Amino acid sequence: MVKAGQQSARRLANAEVRRAEALEMFLAxxxxxxxxxxxxxxxxxxxWRSVQAALAEHAEHHKELAAHALPVVLARLERLWEPQYEAAQAGDTKAAALCLQMLDRYSKLHGLDRIQVDHTVTTRTELDAEIETLVARLAAATTPTPTTEGRTP
Structure with a gap:
């Protein structure tokens, strides 16, 4: 007799196999x-849901692999960097080009090439100052003044 826990495990394994087959068929x-x-x-x-689930599983797996590979790649870049940088400082143009390529790769690995800086520059011209003065005068001219009507002397 099969226990309930074993049935669930089989069902999950069967679902994983079906998702994998669905993905293979989709890719075909x-x-x-x-x-x-x-x-x-x-x-x-x-x-469709099965294929999407399989794609999500694969994407997560690739993220995990990338996370493990990143330190290795960075360590290799660091070992290559020092001799090339020294040669570039001594005037070797090929080494300088390699250093630029390594910096580019380093920036891509760390996502530095995707950083966007948003900034707003505000300038104030003489026309802006004149408009503000006119608006202030207009506001002062339309401000109601208290009246003495309704008072008895």
């Missing part, structure tokens, strides 16, 4: 309708 150019029919999904939207 099959439509969601065909994937649904061949893998016994209820409808093509279920097949």
């Amino acid at each position: 150019g099959k439509t969601y309708q065909v994937i649904a029919e061949e893998l016994d999904y209820a409808d093509r939207s279920s097949a």
Whole structure:
């Protein structure tokens, strides 16, 4: 007799296998309708969800691999940097070009090439000052003054 926990594990394993097959079929150019029919999904939207889940799993796996590879790549760049930088400072133009390429790669690895700085420059011209003066005069001219009507002397 199969225990309930074993049934769940089998069901999960079967779902993972189906997702992997659905992704393979999708990458081979099959439509969601065909994937649904061949893998016994209820409808093509279920097949679509399965493919999207498989894509998300693969994306997460690639992120993990990249996170592990980044320190290795950075260590290699650092080992290459010092001799090339010294040669570039001594006037070696090829070494200088390599240093620029390494800086570019370093910037890309750290996302420094994607940093965007938003800034706003405000200038104040004589015309702006004149407009402000006119607005202030107009406001002063239209301000109501208290009246003495209704008072008895």
